[in-house]
Amino acid sequence: MNPTTGTVTVTTTTLPVGSDPITASYGGDTNDNPATGSTTQTVTRATPTVTLTSSANPSAVNQSVTFTASLPSGATGTVTFTSGSTLLGASTITGGAATISTSTLPTGTDPITATYNGDINYNSATATLNQSVGKNTPILPPPVVTSSNLPLNTPEAITETVPTGVTGTVTFSDGTIPLGSAIIVNGVATLTVPSLPLGVDSITAATSGDVNNNPATSPPTLVMVGKTATVITLTSSTNPSAISQTITFSAGVHSGATGLVTFFDGPTTLGTGVVNTSGVATLSTSTLTIGSHPITASYGGDSSYIPSTSSVLVQVISKIPTVVTITASTPAQLIKTGITFTANVTASSPNATGTVAFMDGTTVLGTTTLSSNGGVAVSLSTNANAALLTSNLAMGSHQIIAVYSGDGSFAPSMSAPANDVVEDFTNTNSGPASQNIFPGATSNYNFNLAPVSVPTFLDDVTLTVTGLPPGSTYTLTPSTVAAGSGVTGVLLSVQTSSSLSAQNHPLRDTPNKRNELSIAVGMLGLLGLGTIRKLRNKMPRTLALSLIALGSLLPIAALSGCAGGYFTLTPTTYTVTVTGIEGTVQHAATATLIVQ
Incomplete structure (x- = not known):
């Protein structure tokens, strides 16, 4: 309390909006009693002052700009930012300020408004500013090239990468000379030129500009272009x-190159060829000798291309290839008969010389010199041709090959085999080895003829029979085995003569008087039988029977020799031979015939 004025003053800023009842109470003192006083204070909302600022004004298109709305301390709520009629966004007031950032403002003058939406203590309020947004001038990097050291007449790809948002075209230049333009696609423009001039080329890229970006030019990229x-x-x-064969050597240089290429065989010049429009030079020759030749090609260069020499190509000149064929006069023959093998040597050039060896497996059958026409024929016979044969062709299958030796110009070669089969056959008695018959009887024998090494006979097999008893006849079924037949059975039927008889002859080492005695005893027995027959009724029965038996035995004994008889019966044995004849080959089989 001011004792002079008797007043007390209190200042406050915290009264809430509305009608506030205010009371003042005096506590009294020694002279005055306590007392109170009251009043009503009306508090209304204040209208704040909003200040709007820009972080960058003017700004470039796509540049991020931050707008700040400043309000009195204690203001709460939000601030809404707009660009003309376009809502930029809303921001909450913090520490007496609300901010928003954007990079989408269009070029030109953009009216920016910050509207404070008010709170319990403050009315709404606005602030504005004009944001000037200009086109961006992009910063371009130097172009990227395929190679900074480029040969002449070599294509070059040039690429420019532009900043985000830059559209339109890029024009590439070599110094002040435009090379061409390319459309920007996904931030990249590329141009490929077929060549750049000889020397140092300064390559730049320039954008055309667009609604948001000014034209711009990149720093240069230097390209060194040489030959x-x-x-x-x-x-x-x-x-x-092969020797004497025409060979063409081709030297590929470079498309667009001109001039000459010289071809060398080691240090020896073979000749030159002109580089054609395809960049290739050729040389043909047929004079290289047999052996290996180190061939190189040397290019002399021109105004755009550097001289160079190829790596070594080893050209091999070989002997002329040959082909040997062999033929046989027959694919099969009988054993111990001859066959002619003919060998022919062929090649791309005439006059091959040398020898041909005929081989049966690893066995050399013979060697013969080629004739002037390149062919040779040699007859290989098993009839001991010592000049050409080392061994006879044995029975069985053979594969004969001809081996050409070659000479100074012609290469050796070997034929495919000529197949040859040497055939034989067998003749066997397939039935009983021996048979006994009486004169006039018939006997049958079985024989089996079979080819060997081949399934069928090559020629007809004729059959003959020898060794039969005198006067006998026979039949053979079949009488001939036809060529092409396989294993064949043959039936031999022998009919003996009925005039055949056993041989009667005295017993060996027996005197003639004894033989006469035997006859006499036999006759006596016969006479005794006659006498006993006449007198049998007068004799006792037992005696008569005894005398009849004795009389019968005496002639039998005389005839059989038991009592010194006159003859004996001896069988005759014959060896019957059946011979099969195929060409010059014969095989025989036998059977035994015994005539009783």
């Missing part, structure tokens, strides 16, 4: 090749 290095590719039309 084109060449790599010679040397090829041969035929490698290896």
Whole structure:
């Protein structure tokens, strides 16, 4: 309390909006009693002052700009930011300020408004500013090229990467000379030029500008362009090749190159070829000798291409290839008969010389010199041709080959085999080995003829029979085994003569008087039988029977020799032979015939 004025003053800023009852209470003192006083204070909302500022004004298109709305301390709520009629966004007031950032403002003058939406203590309020947004001038990097050291007449790809948002076209230039333009696609423009001038080329890229971006030009990229290095590719039309054969060597230089290529065989010059429009030079020759030749091609260069030499191509000149064929006069023959093998040597050039060896497996059958026409024929016979044979062709299958030795110009070769089969056959008695018959009887024998090494006979097999008893006849079924037949059974039927008889002869080492006695005893027995027959009724029965038996035995004994008889019966044995004849080959089989 001011004792002079008797007043008390209190200042406050915290009264809430509305009608506030205010009371003042005096506590009294020694002279005055306590007392109170009251009043009503009306508090209304204040209208704040909003201040709007920009972080960058003017700004460039796509540049991020932050707008700040400043309000009195204690203001709460939000601030809404707009660009003309476009809502930029809303921001909550913090520490007496609300901010928003954007990079989407269009070029030109953009009216920015910050509207404070008010709170319990403050009315709404606004602030504005004009934001000037200009086109962006992009910063371009130097172009990227395929190679900064480029041979002449070599294509070059040039690429420019532009900042985000830049559209339109990019024009590429070599110094002040435009090279061409390319459309920007996904931030990249690329141009490929077929070549750049010889020397140092300063390559730049310039954008055309668009609604948001000013035109801009990049720093240069330097490209050094020199003569084109060449790599010679040397090829041969035929490698290896035969002597005297024409060979064409081709040297690939570079498309667009001109001039000459010189071809060398070691240090020896073979000749030159002109580089054609395809960049290739050729040389043909047929004079290389047998052996290996180191061939190179040397290019002399021109105004755009550097001289160079190829790597070595080893050209092999070989002997002339040959082919040997062999033929046989027959694919099969009988054992111990001859066959002619003919060998022919063929080649791309005439006059092959040398020898041909005929081989049966690893066995040399013979060797013969080629005739002037390149052919040779040699007869190989098993009839001991010592000049050509080392062994006879044995029974069985053979594969005969002809081996050509070759000579100074012609290569050796070996034929495919000529198949040859040497055949034989067998003749066997397939039935009983021996049979006994009486004169006039018939006997049958079985024989089996079978080819060996082949399934059928090559020629007809004729059959003959020898060794039969005198006067006998026979039949053979079949009488001939036909060529082409397989294993064949043959039936031999022998009919003996009825005039055949056993041989009667005296017993060996027996005197003639004894023989006469035997006859006499036999006759006596016969006479005794006659007498007993006449007198049998007068004799006792027992005696008569005894005398009859004795009389019967005496002639039998005389005839059989038991009592010194006159003859004996001896069987006759014959060896019957059946012979099969095929060409010059014969095989026989036998059977035994015994005539009783």
